[in-house]
Amino acid sequence: MQRIGSYTLQLDPPAYVLGSGSFAGKKEGEGPLKAYFDATHDDTTLGEDSWEKAESKLQTEAVKTAIQKAHLKSADIQYIFAGDLLNQCISSTYGLRGLGIPFLGQYGACSTMAQGLGMASVFVSSGAAENAVAVTSSHFCSAERQFRFPLEYGGQRTPTAQWTATAAGAAVLGHRPSAISVREVTFGRMTDLGVSDANNMGAAMAPAAVRTLTDYFTDTGTKPQDFDLVLTGDLGYVGSSLLREIMRKAGWNLETNHNDCGLMLYDRKKQDVHAGGSGCGCSGSVVCGYVFKQMEAGALNDVLFAATGALMSPTALQQGESIVGIAHAIHLHRET
Amino acid sequence: MQRIGSYTLQLDPPAYVLGSGSFAGKKEGEGPLKAYFDATHDDTTLGEDSWEKAESKLQTEAVKTAIQKAHLKSADIQYIFAGDLLNQCISSTYGLRGLGIPFLGQYGACSTMAQGLGMASVFVSSGAAENAVAVTSSHFCSAERQFRFPLEYGGQRTPTAQWTATAAGAAVLGHRPSAISVREVTFGRMTDLGVSDANNMGAAMAPAAVRTLTDYFTDTGTKPQDFDLVLTGDLGYVGSSLLREIMRKAGWNLETNHNDCGLMLYDRKKQDVHAGGSGCGCSGSVVCGYVFKQMEAGALNDVLFAATGALMSPTALQQGESIVGIAHAIHLHRET
Structure with missing residues (x-):
């Protein structure tokens, strides 16, 4: 690990991406990146009782898939860096509580994927972790009602407004060399x-x-x-x-x-x-x-x-x- | 940095506590630890328009005092690890936005001080930072209305309930040896x-x-x-x-x-x-x-x-x- 310039960390050894998981909802599955998701859900409740629980499930799926693709088990992961948009980051806590991996909640709003990847990479590169996971999620319905209006209200959106994705992404970072590194x-x-x-x-x-x-x-x-x-x-x-x-x-x-x-x-x-x-x-x-x-x-x-x-x-x-x-x-x- | 056992990091070199700041409200100032705070505020709004802004100010005060006691300036701090109980951790973001220090929001609810101290220590010990700050806060009034009831409602509290402290604590961790280390x-x-x-x-x-x-x-x-x-x-x-x-x-x-x-x-x-x-x-x-x-x-x-x-x-x-x-x-x- 070396600090270069005023704000950048050069990771030596680098952290390698060992596996990843990417899940999304119906609207995202109708977009141009459908082929790159591990799966998309036509039912955006994912069979759960609430949108918040559905979002948690997206994180669970993404992490389990990432760990599986890395040919690892939960016990091989030292730390999980997770966060989301919901108050008190409940998608992360409830989605990941069953894994038994030391949990470090992150809050970076929509920057969370980069923050988590950075954290996991620093921990791996420094030897604090052999493997670490970064994960985040959002859900259109849980975000709308928390940040804006009840969906049932049917409020109009301004042209500058963006659409909160129903999706989650997770990556396992580790020491073992792979095709992709964080430099x-x-x-x-x-x-x-x-x-x-x-x-x-x-x-x-x-x-x-x-x-x-x-x-x-x-x-x-x-x-x-x-x-x-x-x-x-x-x-x-x-x-x-x-x-x-x-x-x-x-x-x-x-x-x-x-x-x-x-x-x-x-x-x-x-x-x-x-x-x-x-x-x-x-x-x-x-x-x-x-x-x-x-x-x-x-x-x-x-x-x-x-x-x-x-x-x-x-x-x-x-x-x-x-x-x-x-x-x-x-x-x-x-x-x- | 060395992993010992299944879950513990041994920090070698250790991270040293170079300075700290501790501020609190009126009720806390009437308690047994008054002498140990840098200051307590009889006006729990701290002269601000809202309790949320008052809580932000507690973080600002704590961090500035910690950096000052460490005989450092904001520019000497590479990272600040901060979090709080409010939705989207706004005490941290609004309290610290003026410092110009790379910001890594943490969410650990009331465990945030330990999470932040741990993060800052790992970053210092690994060489990712020369100096890093950990800070957190809470405010009785902002927490009550967000998590429970409006204060004006005057709801009764059960015997097992706890009282959210109006207080903030901050610490600067660094390489330079001092009286206290994180081991x-x-x-x-x-x-x-x-x-x-x-x-x-x-x-x-x-x-x-x-x-x-x-x-x-x-x-x-x-x-x-x-x-x-x-x-x-x-x-x-x-x-x-x-x-x-x-x-x-x-x-x-x-x-x-x-x-x-x-x-x-x-x-x-x-x-x-x-x-x-x-x-x-x-x-x-x-x-x-x-x-x-x-x-x-x-x-x-x-x-x-x-x-x-x-x-x-x-x-x-x-x-x-x-x-x-x-x-x-x-x-x-x-x-x-």
Whole structure:
């Protein structure tokens, strides 16, 4: 483990992705990434009594699948880093309580997949863990009623609003070499430029992505073109446009190889998701599904994954607060 | 860093406590630990517009004081590990957004102080950070209205209920040797024996404390009598009694040198707190105030601090769930 520049950790030895799981709901299964999920659920209750319990089950499925694909058992995992959007992170606690793995709850809002991957990688690289799991989830129905309105109310959504993904992603990181490694991690600083529109998370989070990506490129002496994909998640259309514009003005060209998990998960022309997807499970399922599979297949060699999060609550916004953004960046490298 | 036994990390080099801050409210200032806080606030709004903002301010104060006492500046801190009880951890995000330190939100309910201390220590010991901060808080008024009833309702409390502390604690961990070191960390597993009474958190969390303490003693080959203080936080009277009874039956004697942050923060004979104190800020302020000062003064040499948390939400309990408990243990050692 070596600190390079001001904000970046170089992992030596690297942490390897040993297995992953990616599960999603009906709407996500109708999108362009269907083939990359381990399974999608047409019944978004997953047969449970509540949406919260359904979301917990998505995490259970994702973790069990990831551990199985890593050819490991729960007892081989030293730590699980998990978090989600629900109050007190109950999708994670109730979804994972049966595993018997030491549990470290993380809260990074929609940046949780990157935060968890970073944490698990640091623990593995430092020798604190032989294997560690990162997992996160979100569910459209549990998020809507907690953050916005009861679904039955049928409230209209603004054009800048994003659609919370019903999905979960999990990954096992470990010492044992595999096709994909985590090479560097840049944990982000909170950035708040005063955006207070809860229906425009993209605008609130874009400055945080700018800051963390700039930190990463500066610390490592790299540029966007050194990567096959610079992947933010989940800025959506509005936030991605802002990100590219701000970065371009600062001399970083993201026009050719940037994409955003919120733009990839759904077909915005055919599916009514407004500015794109969001929620912890959005980047979680895209990375643990599409990205890892594309890397294993050799279609992507170097991916800079920078998940973004909006660290706010309805209570804070009702009290006149603005939305605090954050982004954490992870360099995923295909071993050849 | 070395893993010993099944669940414990031995930190070599250790992480040192370089500075700490401990702030509390009026009721806490009327208790037996007043002399150990950096300051107490007679106005529990701290001059802010809301209790949530007051709680944020407690975190700001605690962190700034801890960094100052460590003779450091914000720019010397690589990571801040922070969490609290409020939905989406807003006390942490809004309290710390101005510091410009990479932020890693933690969710461990009332175990957050131990989780954060453990995280910061692992990052320091592994070389991922030169210095890192752990901080947490709680506020009686913000917690009551979020988890139970509006204060104005004046609801009666059951004898097993605990009083959420208005308090915050912060510590700077670093490489530079000091009077107090973190020697081992045991991150806990979730434990759920089916307790579903939100007014009896002590009973819900005690089994988790049993498990983590047993893991620690087994892994390290130590026993309770090897410590000047085995300090749980915050089981209160009910949970502490259960802990001692279960441990005694398993052959571990906690009768002579166990105490609990929830029993220490208030004078239960004079102050109306029923089964004792609770909330992230309870163990946070007791450890970052009383414990560190007693260790620096030479009154305590070895403290095993095991903070407990109840990983649940009102929504989960309304849906018939039980309360998931967790505990993380930290061995604090006085350097002589």
